[in-house]
Amino acid sequence: MMRMAALALALAGLSLPLAGCGLRPIYAGGGNGYIAQELAAIEVPAIPGREGWLVRNELEDRLSRGASGSTSQYRLDIVLDDDLEGLGLLTDDTIGRQRRILRARYQLVDVTTDTILVDATAGSDAGIDVVGSEFATIAAEQTALENLAKEVADQIVTRVTRALRETQ
Secondary structure, three states: OHHHHHHHHHHHHHHHHHHOOOOOOOOOOHHHOHHHHHHHOEEOOOOOHHHHHHHHHHHHHHHOHHHHOOOOOEEEEEEEEEEEEEEEEOOOOOEEEEEEEEEEEEEEEEOOOOEEEEEEEEEEEEEEEOOOOHHHHHHHHHHHHHHHHHHHHHHHHHHHHHHHHHHO
């Protein structure tokens, strides 16, 4: 019993410095918090191409646009660059491995003042094995694109969230 009390006292003493460090949860307040409301006020215009459709859908999911019904205070302009390049040559001069690269140049714009709040890039890449079956290779390319769209959307939302937190 005495040991438990000493442990509790030691833990309480160690937690005191953390109270003054200014650490605040970014999503404090949940769906009604400042960051959640600001993210829901971001409009993502249509992005051309299949990769644009995938990235936009991932962003809409992460920003919770459909949930709040709030008016757009910000606009997220995105230009994508999707590249598929051959890497490995086999002995018969065919490509044995591909690299898919998805890069996004994006700007978060305050609609009321037309001010650019964030101007940054995000990107990721994935390796793809080219196999004898053309169907399997195409399926692998599409799966890689879907995964890259998720990764790029995550990077964009993280950067935008940090920028909105700084303006709070």
